[in-house]
Amino acid sequence: MDISQARDVLKSLLEGVDPVSGMPIPRGTVVHHASVLRALLSAVAVMEADILRSRRRARLPQNVGRPWKEPEDKLLLAAFGKGEPLADVAMRHSRSLAGVESRLEKLGVLPSEQRVTRNRYVGPRSSP
Numbered sequence: 001m002d003i004s005q006a007r008d009v010l011k012s013l014l015e016g017v018d019p020v021s022g023m024p025i026p027r028g029t030v031v032h033h034a035s036v037l038r039a040l041l042s043a044v045a046v047m048e049a050d051i052l053r054s055r056r057r058a059r060l061p062q063n064v065g066r067p068w069k070e071p072e073d074k075l076l077l078a079a080f081g082k083g084e085p086l087a088d089v090a091m092r093h094s095r096s097l098a099g100v101e102s103r104l105e106k107l108g109v110l111p112s113e114q115r116v117t118r119n120r121y122v123g124p125r126s127s128p
Contacts, residue, residue: 007047014040062094068103080104086116 001009012019013031025031031040068076072093079089090100098117104110105119112119 003047003050007044007051010040010044010047014044061090061096064096064099073103073107076100076103077107077109080109
C-alpha cells in the first residue's frame with residue numbers, strides 16, 4: 001500500500017465510513033472518539049505533507065542536495081571560465097541554478113553580489 005492509499009483509508013475513517021465496505025461506521029465505536037479523530041487528522045496531515053514534498057522533489061534536478069566532488073568542481077570551474085551560461089551548466093550537472101551559483105561562490109570565483117539567486121541560508125546584509 002502506498003502513502004496515497006493509506007491516506008485515503010484514514011480519510012474514510014475520519015468521515016465515519018468503513019474503507020473496505022463503504023458502509024457508515026456505527027456511532028459509539030472507537031473511531032468516533034475525539035482523541036482518535038485528532039490522531040487520524042494528524043496522520044493525514046503528515047501524509048499529505050510527505051506527498052507534496054515527494055512531488056516537489058520529483059521536479060528537482062537529480063543531483064540537488066548531493067555533495068559536490070572534485071571532478072565535478074573542475075568541470076564547473078572550466079565551464080564558468082569559458083563564460084558558459086550558468087543555467088546550461090546547471091542542467092548539464094543536474095543541479096539547480098542556485099546550487100551552481102552557491103558552489104561557485106564557495107569556490108571563490110563568483111562574488112555573492114553577482115548571484116542571480118538568493119542564498120537561503122544567509123540573512124539579508126545589514127548596511128554599515
